Amino acid sequence: MDRNHYRFRSLWSLPAPAEPVYRALERIEDYPHWWPQVREVTRLDATCGLVRIRSVLPYGLTATLQETRRDPSAGILETRLSGDLDGWARWTVTPAGPGTTLARYDQEVDVRRPLLRRLALPGRPLFHANHALMMRAGRRGLAAHLEAV
Secondary structure: OOOOEEEEEEEEEEOOOHHHHHHHHHOHHHHHHHOOOEEEEEEEEOOEEEEEEEOOOOOEEEEEEEEEEEEOOOOEEEEEEEEOEEEEEEEEEEEEEOOEEEEEEEEEEEEOOHHHHHOHHHHHHHHHHHHHHHHHHHHHHHHHHHHHO
16 A cells, blocks of 8 residues: 555535535635635636645645536536645535535545655554544535525
8 A cells, every 4th residue: 555645535414405515616716715724726727726725734735626527417526636636536416305415525646745755654644634624624614605605
């Protein structure tokens, strides 16, 4: 197993219909308004952006996101990541009952940032916990954002 390779999956149950959830997730430039750990998003063009994230641990990550799939009918948003993280991420949005949606986030990446690569073995549990905290805050932020709009 490559100690710098990570796979993440998060499931967000959200109190909103699937269409507004999908619309919110496809607008990455708005993430910093509702997701505290997404510090900045700069659109580079219609399908590409630069994102800067930082969670609890004292380091930030910068990645370029290139859209690879946008399929509203299937509820799928997929991006290629490069920079401090190299890999892919995918949102899959599905109705889960009246007024409820399940947003599934899958991510598979290799860490490229030199310091994090050196700390991979002792830091791995902390990196997983850091990611879990970030995702928990993102779910809360998106739920509040959807309620407000």
